[in-house]
Each structure stands twice: as structure tokens, then as C-alpha cells.
Amino acid sequence: MPRLVGGLLSALGASLAALAIPRVLQALVEGPLAEGAAAHDLGALVVPVVLVLVLGVAEAGFVLLRRNLVMYPGTRIEAEMRMALFRHLQDLPVAFHDRWPGGQLLSRIMGDLGLLRRWLIFGLLQLVVSAVTIVVGVGILLATAGWLGLVYLAGAVPVTVIAFRFSRRYRVIARLSQDQSGDLATTVEESVHGIRVLKAFGRGRDALESFTGQAEELRQTEMRKAGNQATVTTSLQLIPEVTLAVCLVLGSVLAAQGQITLGDLVAFFLTAAVINGPVIDLGMTLSMTLNARTAVDRFCEVMETPNPLPDPADPVETGPVRGHVRLRDVSFRYEDSAVPVLDHVDLDLPVGTTTALVGLTGSGKSTLAMLVPRIFDVTGGEVLLDGHDVRTMRRHDVRRAVAVAFEDPTLFSASVRDNVLLGVPEDGPDAVPAEERERRLHEAVEVAQAGFVADLPQGVETRIGEEGLSLSGGQRQRLALARAIAARPAVLVLDDPLSALDVATEEAVTSRLREVLDGTTSLVIAHRPSTVALADRVAVLQDGRVTAVGTHRDLLATDAHYRHVISSLEQDWEDADHPDAVTEPDAEPETTAPQAQTEESER
Numbered sequence: 001m002p003r004l005v006g007g008l009l010s011a012l013g014a015s016l017a018a019l020a021i022p023r024v025l026q027a028l029v030e031g032p033l034a035e036g037a038a039a040h041d042l043g044a045l046v047v048p049v050v051l052v053l054v055l056g057v058a059e060a061g062f063v064l065l066r067r068n069l070v071m072y073p074g075t076r077i078e079a080e081m082r083m084a085l086f087r088h089l090q091d092l093p094v095a096f097h098d099r100w101p102g103g104q105l106l107s108r109i110m111g112d113l114g115l116l117r118r119w120l121i122f123g124l125l126q127l128v129v130s131a132v133t134i135v136v137g138v139g140i141l142l143a144t145a146g147w148l149g150l151v152y153l154a155g156a157v158p159v160t161v162i163a164f165r166f167s168r169r170y171r172v173i174a175r176l177s178q179d180q181s182g183d184l185a186t187t188v189e190e191s192v193h194g195i196r197v198l199k200a201f202g203r204g205r206d207a208l209e210s211f212t213g214q215a216e217e218l219r220q221t222e223m224r225k226a227g228n229q230a231t232v233t234t235s236l237q238l239i240p241e242v243t244l245a246v247c248l249v250l251g252s253v254l255a256a257q258g259q260i261t262l263g264d265l266v267a268f269f270l271t272a273a274v275i276n277g278p279v280i281d282l283g284m285t286l287s288m289t290l291n292a293r294t295a296v297d298r299f300c301e302v303m304e305t306p307n308p309l310p311d312p313a314d315p316v317e318t319g320p321v322r323g324h325v326r327l328r329d330v331s332f333r334y335e336d337s338a339v340p341v342l343d344h345v346d347l348d349l350p351v352g353t354t355t356a357l358v359g360l361t362g363s364g365k366s367t368l369a370m371l372v373p374r375i376f377d378v379t380g381g382e383v384l385l386d387g388h389d390v391r392t393m394r395r396h397d398v399r400r401a402v403a404v405a406f407e408d409p410t411l412f413s414a415s416v417r418d419n420v421l422l423g424v425p426e427d428g429p430d431a432v433p434a435e436e437r438e439r440r441l442h443e444a445v446e447v448a449q450a451g452f453v454a455d456l457p458q459g460v461e462t463r464i465g466e467e468g469l470s471l472s473g474g475q476r477q478r479l480a481l482a483r484a485i486a487a488r489p490a491v492l493v494l495d496d497p498l499s500a501l502d503v504a505t506e507e508a509v510t511s512r513l514r515e516v517l518d519g520t521t522s523l524v525i526a527h528r529p530s531t532v533a534l535a536d537r538v539a540v541l542q543d544g545r546v547t548a549v550g551t552h553r554d555l556l557a558t559d560a561h562y563r564h565v566i567s568s569l570e571q572d573w574e575d576a577d578h579p580d581a582v583t584e585p586d587a588e589p590e591t592t593a594p595q596a597q598t599e600e601s602e603r
């Protein structure tokens with residue numbers, strides 16, 4: 001802030017120095033120049049000439065100082081706003097990101113904040129300097145030659161009207177242009193993200209055409225922007241120059257009549273020339289200001305979006321979480337949907353058990369799974385973790401206790417190590433020592449059967465490309481699973497994270513998981529019979545409710561809907577040409593009974 005104020009003062013200093021020069025010249029014309037010329041006394045010119053030189057150097061010095069002073073706060077404000085926006089985006093729930101296109105957020109965080117920085121560094125000071133130069137300058141004009149000053153001032157009327165109209169029009173176009181930039185960024189992001197699909201379906205040309213259409217729209221808007229700016233700049237250039245010409249005629253007449261001295265006339269025109277600069281630049285200054293204002297509006301739209309999943313004011317301190325999950329009378333409806341996906345669901349996941357969640361496609365399995373780590377909040381009932389409603393706990397505590405691996409794994413463009421250890425803090429109050437991190441990394445890779453990382457060029461240090469696209473689907477899934485394992489959660493939610501693995505690897509992963517995650521409560525969404533057969537117990541989701549919970553064998557014997565779901569899973573699996581599918585799911589899982597496990601882990 002002091003630097004910004006310093007910058008403003010330097011800018012004012014520069015404009016006052018510029019305005020002082022005509023006054024010295026006036027004194028020069030009226031004094032030493034007139035008298036000295038007569039007396040051939042060149043020595044009398046020294047003081048005013050040196051003064052003009054000093055003022056000129058001071059003006060340049062102030063301009064330089066202004067630039068240096070505002071550069072730091074300008075870039076700092078931009079960086080801080082960018083960080084605040086990113087922090088807020090991280091904090092906002094998934095529902096927000098489902099609604100907002102990525103490109104719109106990208107254009108806000110990059111393009112808009114860049115516009116704001118440029119305004120802070122140039123536009124803001126330009127605005128202040130222009131205002132001060134114009135007000136002080138016009139005051140000097142009025143004091144120097146009253147009537148002439150008023151004539152010059154009359155030019156302010158059309159200037160104000162033009163500037164006002166321009167602002168109204170330009171504001172709309174600036175908003176349109178910034179929104180269109182966001183849409184364009186979204187298209188680029190989607191096309192790059194979906195490049196494989198576009199290529200596979202030969203839709204590259206269509207994507208290009210759609211992109212070209214949008215780019216053309218943006219170009220048209222930019223043309224309109226530039227056109228408006230050119231019109232206003234021309235008008236703003238014309239008005240003060242016409243006014244100056246009128247003043248020149250009037251001033252010459254007044255000087256001829258002896259109503260005004262030559263020195264006054266020189267000072268008047270030199271001052272008017274100083275004022276003309278900011279008036280002519282007004283169009284550019286205004287457009288820069290309006291672009292920045294639109295950028296701030298777009299920034300605030302995101303920043304002012306409240307987080308509907310806030311941390312409680314007085315969160316419960318749970319201590320180490322054991323992992324008993326209970327859904328009590330849970331209902332859930334998506335914001336933009338009329339019907340609830342989950343309708344009075346009751347489900348108990350005792351500590352240390354593995355429960356497979358089974359249901360027809362679209363029955364709400366993934367939705368239910370996302371309620372446990374509070375990715376969404378229930379719209380009715382409650383999700384309890386060790387008896388505490390998750391809404392009464394800090395989100396950070398819930399998510400430290402519950403790890404999730406999704407079917408569609410998201411990896412980051414970082415090393416295998418960083419991806420796997422994402423949920424293992426390196427610093428902060430929960431920091432895990434380096435040795436332990438290393439141990440977890442190797443264990444997680446081994447359990448997830450991700451031994452392929454050893455064959456990567458730099459092993460676990462290999463940087464995997466953007467979103468891990470340099471890996472196969474099954475390799476990505478195994479790394480995402482390793483990540484969930486390395487976090488050592490009390491509750492592990494697996495949203496069909498092994499779907500891309502062959503049955504043998506899935507079995508190997510699952511049996512190692514059991515050993516390593518002894519005592520961990522697992523909820524596994526199952527899309528194939530082999531996954532179901534590996535769980536302790538199965539919960540059946542039907543019409544938004546959990547209609548049955550039991551062992552695979554019991555449910556096969558007693559529950560008609562379960563038999564229907566299992567046979568459709570088998571059918572899908574066979575249709576997908578998986579010859580090694582488990583078609584006879586009658587093997588009893590090689591696990592202890594859920595009750596026994598619960599007792600074991602609770603002791």
C-alpha cells in the first residue's frame with residue numbers, strides 16, 4: 001500500500017512538473033526574454049532555462065519512480081488475488097465445478113487478473129494523473145486568461161457526453177469479449193482432454209470448425225472493441241484540437257487588442273497542450289479501466305459463491321477415527337434434479353468390514369459413496385463417522401479419515417511418487433516422516449500390483465504426463481488405488497477402481513488389500529461379479545434405497561432383485577468379451593464373518 005501511495009504521489013509530481021513548465025516559460029517570455037533581448041543580457045535567461053531543465057528532469061524522474069513503485073504492488077495484488085481465487089476454487093464443492101466450465105475459471109484466473117494488473121500498473125495512475133492534470137490545468141487556464149479558459153472548458157461538454165456513451169457501450173462489449181475468451185478456453189480444454197475420442201471418431205475437423213467459429217466470434221467482438229476505441233479516440237482528439245484552434249483565433253484577437261499579454265498567451269497554449277494529452281488518451285484509459293472492472297466483476301462472481309459445505313463453527317474433536325460408518329435415513333437429491341437419487345437409505349458399515357455396494361446402473365451407488373467423504377452433503381438424514389455426523393466434523397478431518405479411489409482415476413502431471421503420496425502430508429501438523437512415506441509408497445505400489453512403475457524410465461520418479469495419459473487405463477487405476485492405500489485411511493471407498501484390471505490381478509490386489517488394510521472399513525462399488533464375490537457382505541441398492549444387506553450367498557438365495565442385478569452384471573461382463581469372468585458366483589468369500597471381524601477390529 002505505501003508503494004501504491006508513493007506511486008500516486010510520484011504520478012502527481014510528474015503531472016505538476018509538466019504543468020509548471022509553461023508557467024516558467026511564461027515568466028521567461030514576459031521577463032528576461034523581452035527585457036534581456038532588448039539589453040542583449042543573455043545571463044538573465046540562465047535561471048529560467050535551468051528551471052525548465054530541472055522541471056523536465058523532475059518529470060522524467062517522477063515517471064520512472066512511479067513505474068518502479070507501482071510494479072511491485074501491481075504484481076503482488078495480482079498474485080494474491082490469483083492465490084485467493086485458486087484457494088476458493090479448491091474449497092468449493094464438486095457441485096460448483098460440475099456447473100462451471102473449466103475454461104471460464106481458467107480465463108478468470110489468468111486473463112482477467114492480468115488485465116487487472118495492467119490497470120493497476122498503468123491505468124489507475126493514468127486515471128489519477130489525467131484527472132489532476134485536467135483539473136489543475138483548466139484552473140491555470142482560467143487564472144491565466146479567464147474567457148479563453150471558459151471557451152476551452154466548453155470542450156468538456158462533448159468530451160463528457162462521448163466518454164459516457166462510450167463507457168456504456170464498451171462495458172457490454174468488454175464483458176462479452178471476456179466471456180467469449182472463457183468459452184474458447186473451455187473448448188480448447190475439452191478438445192485437448194478428449195483428443196483421443198475426437199481422433200477415434202474422426203471428429204477432428206468438426207472440432208476445428210467449432211473452434212474456428214468461436215474464435216471468429218471472439219475476433220468480431222475484439223473488432224467491435226477496437227472500432228469503438230478508435231471512434232472515441234478520434235473524437236477525443238478532434239474536440240480539444242478544434243477548441244484549441246478556436247482559442248488561438250480568439251487569443252490572437254485579444255492579444256492584438258492588448259487585453260492579454262504575449263506571455264499569458266504562450267502559457268495558455270503550452271498548458272492547453274499539456275492538458276490535451278490526457279484528454280486524447282481518455283479513450284484508452286477508460287477502456288483499460290472498463291476491462292479491469294469487468295475482470296473484477298468476473299472474479300467476484302466466483303469469490304462470492306458461498307461454499308454450501310462449510311466447516312462447522314465448533315467442530316467436534318474426534319481423535320483417531322476407527323472407521324465405523326453409518327448412513328441413517330439418508331436422502332439425497334442433486335441441486336438441478338427434481339427426484340431424489342437416494343431416499344431414506346439406512347446402511348451400517350462396521351469397523352474393518354468390506355461391503356460391496358451393488359445395484360443397477362444409475363441406481364445411485366457413486367452418489368452414495370460420495371456422501372461418506374462429504375464430497376456432497378446429504379439433503380436428509382445423516383452420515384455418521386464413529387457416531388459423529390460428518391457435517392459436525394472439519395472437512396479436513398473427514399477426508400483424512402476417508403480415502404476414495406474412483407473408477408476414472410485422475411492423476412496429476414507429477415512423478416509417480418508425488419501422485420501416490422498425494423494424501424500423505426509431508427509437512428504440517430500431520431506430517432509423516434520421510435522414512436515412513438517411503439515405506440508407504442513401496443507398500444502401496446506393491447499392494448496395488450503397480451509393479452510396472454519399476455520399469456518406467458526413472459522408476460517412481462518418472463513424471464507421468466498430463467492426467468497420466470502416458471499410462472494405460474489399468475495402470476492409472478492401480479496408481480489411483482495405490483494413492484488411496486498410501487493415505488492409510490480408516491475408511492476406504494472404492495468406486496469400482498479395479499474395473500480395468502483382469503480378474504486375476506483384481507483378486508491379487510484385493511487379497512493384499514485385506515492384509516494391509518486390516519481394520520480398515522471398505523465400501524466397494526462393484527460392477528462385476530468377481531468384485532462382489534470378494535467382499536464380506538453386500539448391500540443392494542434399489543430405487544434409491546438399500547433393500548437388502550447380507551452375504552453374497554444368502555442374497556442369491558433370498559433376494560430376487562439381487563439375482564437380477566448379478567445376472568445382468570454377468571451378462572455385461574460376458575458381452576464385454578471377458579472369458580475369465582466369474583460366471584458361477586457361488587464361492588463363499590474367504591473371509592471371516594463380518595460380525596467376527598467387527599468385534600476383532602473394535603477390540
Ligand SMILES: Nc1ncnc2c1ncn2[C@@H]1O[C@H](COP(=O)(O)OP(=O)(O)OP(=O)(O)O)[C@@H](O)[C@H]1O
Binds near residue numbers: 098337359361
Ligand atoms: N452431478 C449430477 N447432477 C445431477 N444428476 C446426477 C449427477 N450425477 C449423477 N446424477 C444422476 O444420479 C443418478 C445416480 O447416478 P450415480 O452415478 O450415483 O449412479 P450409479 O449407480 O453409480 O451408476 P453406474 O453404475 O452407472 O455408475 C443418475 O440418474 C444420474 O443421472
